[in-house]
Amino acid sequence: MPLLHVPIIDIEPFLQGDDRAKRAVAAEVDRACRDIGFLIISGHGVAPELLARMRAVSNAFFDLPMPDKLRVAQPAKDVTRGYIGIEQESVGRSRDATATAGDLNESLMIGPVDAVDPAYAAAPAAGKHFAPNLWPEAPAELRDTFSTYYREMGQLATQLMRIFALGLGLDEHHFDTSVDKHISRLRVRNYPAQSETPVPGQIRAGAHSDYGSLTILATEDKPGGLQVFNAAGEWVDVPIVPDCFIINIGDLMARWTNDAWVSTLHRVVNPPADAGAASRRLSVVFFHNPNYDAEIRCIPTCTGDAPKYPATTSGEHLRTLFVATQNA
Numbered sequence: 596m597p598l599l600h601v602p603i604i605d606i607e608p609f610l611q612g613d614d615r616a617k618r619a620v621a622a623e624v625d626r627a628c629r630d631i632g633f634l635i636i637s638g639h640g641v642a643p644e645l646l647a648r649m650r651a652v653s654n655a656f657f658d659l660p661m662p663d664k665l666r667v668a669q670p671a672k673d674v675t676r677g678y679i680g681i682e683q684e685s686v687g688r689s690r691d692a693t694a695t696a697g698d699l700n701e702s703l704m705i706g707p708v709d710a711v712d713p714a715y716a717a718a719p720a721a722g723k724h725f726a727p728n729l730w731p732e733a734p735a736e737l738r739d740t741f742s743t744y745y746r747e748m749g750q751l752a753t754q755l756m757r758i759f760a761l762g763l764g765l766d767e768h769h770f771d772t773s774v775d776k777h778i779s780r781l782r783v784r785n786y787p788a789q790s791e792t793p794v795p796g797q798i799r800a801g802a803h804s805d806y807g808s809l810t811i812l813a814t815e816d817k818p819g820g821l822q823v824f825n826a827a828g829e830w831v832d833v834p835i836v837p838d839c840f841i842i843n844i845g846d847l848m849a850r851w852t853n854d855a856w857v858s859t860l861h862r863v864v865n866p867p868a869d870a871g872a873a874s875r876r877l878s879v880v881f882f883h884n885p886n887y888d889a890e891i892r893c894i895p896t897c898t899g900d901a902p903k904y905p906a907t908t909s910g911e912h913l914r915t916l917f918v919a920t921q922n923a
């Protein structure tokens with residue numbers, strides 16, 4: 596019987612532990628990724644104060660007048676940087692070309708914060724994955740806080756990829772060289788309180804799956820939250836557990852495992868009409884993506900089946916999916 600709800604897994608024994616403790620964590624994570632593609636982690640070691648700072652600077656940014664936010668507007672559809680306004684994106688289109696309703700959230704996004712070899716960053720295959728970040732002038736602490744958080748999430752994601760490797764029966768360090776120059780994106784999403792009824796079919800974030808290797812989400816318990824589509828075909832709420840992160844795998848990881856693991860459909864629903872006024876919600880989302888030139892070729896031992904997908908690269912896979920969801 597597959598898991599039908601998102602499990603909570605303490606990863607501290609992996610971060611601290613001996614070989615047996617590590618394998619026990621990896622086995623639980625493997626089961627979650629196979630069955631439902633989502634898990635909640637405790638014992639991750641990230642300081643709650645850092646998250647509190649992230650939330651404070653992010654809310655302060657979204658509270659700025661629109662002209663200030665537009666100073667760091669996303670420069671082009673294939674550049675995953677800057678401010679994206681309400682209804683400018685329909686994430687549902689990554690899976691359903693007919694999903695056109697604009698999502699009811701606004702967001703601010705950054706990419707890598709530390710310099711890599713300039714020739715590597717400027718190579719044609721790098722595309723826009725090392726485009727410069729657009730930093731708002733206010734709030735003043737935003738740049739430092741986002742950069743610290745980005746680095747911290749990069750480290751946590753590397754550990755999660757090690758758990759993944761072990762869970763898939765590979766050497767713990769199997770993915771290390773594919774993620775040492777990761778092109779992850781940190782995106783904060785503000786879901787404003789809802790005073791008007793959305794148009795039919797329009798929700799806070801349309802049903803989609805994430806694109807990359809894994810996502811690390813910190814959100815808050817507000818009316819109108821995250822739901823995942825389980826193996827029984829039901830939408831189930833993801834519980835918000837204090838000081839825990841919600842982790843899910845993305846399409847790239849599913850493809851890498853030859854679909855042994857699932858990149859699960861999820862969405863953010865509208866609050867009930869009578870709770871709309873108190874429903875403002877902030878999500879801090881770290882989309883972990885391997886190096887742009889990491890080759891994503893179905894790992895033969897994951898299923899024993901013939902590869903379902905041709906080999907691709909992380910950079911190409913991500914660019915295609917992101918561009919498809921941006922509205923004119």
Ligand SMILES: O=C(O)CCC(=O)C(=O)O
Pocket residue numbers: 784800805812814820821861862863878880
């Ligand atoms: O805000 C959330 O809870 C989830 C957001 C999400 O799924 C995404 O940004 O891909």
Ligand SMILES: [Fe+2]
Pocket residue numbers: 803804805861
């Ligand atoms: Fe998502």
